[in-house]
Amino acid sequence: MNIRITPAKLRGSIEAIASKSYAHRIIMASALSDKPTLISLNGISKDIEATVNAVKALGANAVIGENEIRIEPIKLKEESPVIAVGESGTTARMILPIASALYQEGTLTGEGSLLKRPFAPLCDALSEHGITFSSDMLPIKFKGNMNSGEYKISGSESSQYISALMFALPLLKGESRITLTSPLASKGYVDITTDVLQSFGVSGGFETKGNERFISPERIKVEGDMSNAAFFLAAGIEVTGLNSDSKQKDKLFLSVKDNNEIDADDIPDLVPILAVYAASRKGKTRIYNAERLRIKESNRIESVHAMIKALGGEIEVTESELLINGRGGLLGGTVDSYNDHRIVMSAAIASCFCENEVMIKGAEAVNKSYPQFFLHFNSLGGKAYVE
Numbered sequence: 073m074n075i076r077i078t079p080a081k082l083r084g085s086i087e088a089i090a091s092k093s094y095a096h097r098i099i100m101a102s103a104l105s106d107k108p109t110l111i112s113l114n115g116i117s118k119d120i121e122a123t124v125n126a127v128k129a130l131g132a133n134a135v136i137g138e139n140e141i142r143i144e145p146i147k148l149k150e151e152s153p154v155i156a157v158g159e160s161g162t163t164a165r166m167i168l169p170i171a172s173a174l175y176q177e178g179t180l181t182g183e184g185s186l187l188k189r190p191f192a193p194l195c196d197a198l199s200e201h202g203i204t205f206s207s208d209m210l211p212i213k214f215k216g217n218m219n220s221g222e223y224k225i226s227g228s229e230s231s232q233y234i235s236a237l238m239f240a241l242p243l244l245k246g247e248s249r250i251t252l253t254s255p256l257a258s259k260g261y262v263d264i265t266t267d268v269l270q271s272f273g274v275s276g277g278f279e280t281k282g283n284e285r286f287i288s289p290e291r292i293k294v295e296g297d298m299s300n301a302a303f304f305l306a307a308g309i310e311v312t313g314l315n316s317d318s319k320q321k322d323k324l325f326l327s328v329k330d331n332n333e334i335d336a337d338d339i340p341d342l343v344p345i346l347a348v349y350a351a352s353r354k355g356k357t358r359i360y361n362a363e364r365l366r367i368k369e370s371n372r373i374e375s376v377h378a379m380i381k382a383l384g385g386e387i388e389v390t391e392s393e394l395l396i397n398g399r400g401g402l403l404g405g406t407v408d409s410y411n412d413h414r415i416v417m418s419a420a421i422a423s424c425f426c427e428n429e430v431m432i433k434g435a436e437a438v439n440k441s442y443p444q445f446f447l448h449f450n451s452l453g454g455k456a457y458v459e
Contacts, residue, residue: 073434073435073436073458073459074431074432074433074434074435074458074459075420075431075432075435075446075456075457075458075459076429076430076431076456076457076459077420077423077429077430077431077432077454077455077456077457078423078429078455079404079423079424079425079426079427079428079429079430079455080423080424080453080454080455081307081308081424081453082304082307082308082309082424082449082452082453082454083309083452083453084309084310084451084452084453085309085310085311085312086304086309086310086311086312086448086451086452087114087296087311087312087313088114088296088297088298088300088301088311088312088313088314089114089115089117089296089297089300089442089444090113090114090115090116090120090294090295090296090297091294091295091296091297091298091318091320092117092119092120092162092297092299092300092441093162093261093264093297093299093320094264094268094294094295094320095111095113095120095123095294096119096120096123096160096162096163096166097166097235097239097264097265097268097269098111098268098271098292098294099111099120099123099124099127099134099141099143100123100127100166100167100170100239101239101268101269101271101272101274101286102127102132102143102145102272102288102292103127103130103132103134103143103145103146104145104146104170104239104243104272104286105143105145105272105286105287105288106145106285106286106287106288107145107288107290108142108143108144108145108288108290109142109143109288109289109290109291109292110140110141110142110290110291110292111140111141111142111143111292111293111294112139112140112291112292112293112294113139113140113141113293113294114139114294114296114313115139115442115443115444116136116139116141116443117439117440117441117442117443118158118159118160118439118440118441118443119158119159119160119162119163119440119441120141121136121158122156122157122158122159122160122163123157123160123162123163123167124136124141124143125156125157125158126155126156126157126163126167127143127146127167129153129154129155129156130146130153130155130167130170130171130174130175131146131147131148131149131153132144132145132146132147145288146174148174148175152175152176152177152178152179153171153175153178153179154178154179154181155167155171155178155179155180155181156181156182157180157181157182157186158182158183158184158186159182159183159184159185159186159440160182160186160440161186161189161232162232164180164182164186164189164191164210165191165194165230165232165233165235165236166232166235166236166239167180167236168180168191168194168198168212168214168236169194169198169218169236169237169239169240169241170236170239170240170243171214172198172203172214172216172218172240173218173240173241173243173244174243176215176216176217177213177214177215177216178213178214179211179212179213179214180210180211180212180213180214181210181211182210182211184411185411186210187209187210188209189209189210190208190209190229191208191209191210191212192208193225193226193229193230193233194225194233194236195208195212196208196225197223197224197225197233197237198214198218200221200223200224201218201219201220201221201223202216202217202218202219203215203216203217203218204216218240218244219244219246220241220244220245220246220247220248220282221246221248222248222249222251223237223241223248223249223250223251224251224252224253225237225250225251225252225253226252226253226254227252227253227254227255227256227257228254228255228256228257229254229257229364230257230258230364231256231257231258231259231261231262232261234250234252234256234262234265234278235261235262235264235265237250238250238262238265238266238269238276238277238278239265239269241280241282242269242274242275242280242282242283242284242286243282243284244282244283245282245283246282247279247280247281247282248279248280248282249278249279249280250278250279251278257337257338257364258321258337258338258340258364259321259338260319260320260321260322260338260339261321263319264319264320266319267319271289271292272286272287272288272289273285273286273287274286295313295314295315295318295320296311296312296313296314296315297320298314298318298320298321298322298323298325299320299322299341299342300417300441300442300445301314301322301325302322302325302342302345303345303417303418303420303421303445304421304448304452305325305326306325306329306345306348306349306421307421307424307452309452321338321339322339322341322342324338324339324342325339325342325345325346328342328346329346329349330353331357332355332356332357332358333357333358333360334346334357334358334359334360335360335361336359336360336361336362336365337361340362340364340365340372341414343359343362343365343372343376343394344372344375344376344379344414344415344417344418345414345417345418345421346359347359347376347379347380347387347394347396347418348379348380348418348419348421348422348425350396350398351380351383351385351386351387351396351398351399351402351422351425352398352400352401352402352422352425353398353400354398354399354400355398356395356396356397356398357394357395357396357398358393358394358395358396359393359394359395359396360392360393361392362392362393362394363391363392371410372412372414372415373389373391373392373394374389375408375410375412375415376389376394376415376418377389377394378407378408378410379407379408379415379418379419379422380396382405382406382407382408383402383403383404383405383407383419383422383426383430384402384403384404384405384426385398385399385402386398386399401425401426401427402422402425402426402427403426403427403428404423404426404427404428404429404430405428405430405431406430406431406432406433407419407422407430407431407432407433408433408434409432409433409434409435409437410434411434411437412437413437413438413439413440413441413442414441415437416432416434416435416437416438416445417438417442417445419432420432420445420446420449420454420456423454423456424454431459
């Protein structure tokens with residue numbers, strides 16, 4: 073799907089959609105709980121559906137309604153599960169240790185760009201504790217009995233590996249602990265994991281005595297998504313329904329957007345829209361510690377570079393940095409989404425700062441996290457049309 077956008081100023085306010093990071097974790101915790109949980113959330117994306125389908129594959133019962141999901145706890149099945157996670161990296165990485173803790177064998181499958189994304193650090197850590205794998209990239213077949221103990225893993229490659237172990241290790245018999253072999257990147261996502269686990273009565277730390285019980289709160293509401301709110305905040309729109317005390321580090325958007333030096337370590341998902349904002353204002357901006365963007369839905373350092381260039385902006389990139397020379401606006405042009413939802417939304421918001429039309433190729437990628445994005449965009453005065 074291609075979308076053509078005529079430059080227009082956005083006006084008004086909008087309610088934030090549900091945090092994808094919180095939703096993933098709450099769905100998984102609900103599936104591991106002692107009784108059913110009703111989850112209230114504003115908007116359900118393809119990635120959230122992927123996590124619902126993943127816990128169903130493990131034996132949970134789940135019903136998706138209008139702005140709510142009802143989860144009944146996992147009942148182990150006799151057959152080995154086949155877990156399809158679509159293109160959701162969070163689902164894949166977090167469900168693999170959980171599945172390994174619950175079942176002696178199974179298969180994890182995915183689609184699209186996820187087939188190229190690495191799982192080696194997580195597989196290596198699990199392999200030291202009784203699990204064997206057919207591969208360290210999807211599709212993956214796993215087999216064995218997952219044992220408690222010390223799990224050594226890199227903290228710098230993906231915080232999702234650590235969050236995954238924080239969910240799985242409390243399910244095992246015996247004491248376990250997570251030992252980081254390198255500094256922890258994106259600590260904010262681990263803080264979200266701790267917050268959710270503690271909401272379900274689990275210790276939520278790097279150490280566990282094992283045999284912990286997940287206790288359902290019965291009803292729980294998913295807070296607003298800070299990273300998706302940032303797109304509209306960049307265009308001057310008021311976004312309601314956000315938690316000012318949130319553990320989401322992406323709440324930092326408003327406080328860092330005008331900085332000339334921006335550390336991306338804790339806010340990698342903000343980099344595409346920060347780059348657009350930087351290109352649209354006057355002055356030089358350096359975004360650093362961005363190397364992990366190379367293993368997102370696209371190689372985001374390269375796809376952001378291509379987007380800014382296509383829109384007439386001035387940008388240079390290195391292995392870990394983006395250097396942007398803002399000239400007070402952009403020209404417009406044709407942007408390839410690289411099947412990356414954040415490139416789609418960033419390019420759409422960029423149109424507000426362009427002189428000429430913006431064409432986005434592959435705009436359907438937005439469904440991964442924000443299916444209602446263009447509906448909301450147009451309701452605020454945007455002029456986006458399907459070609």
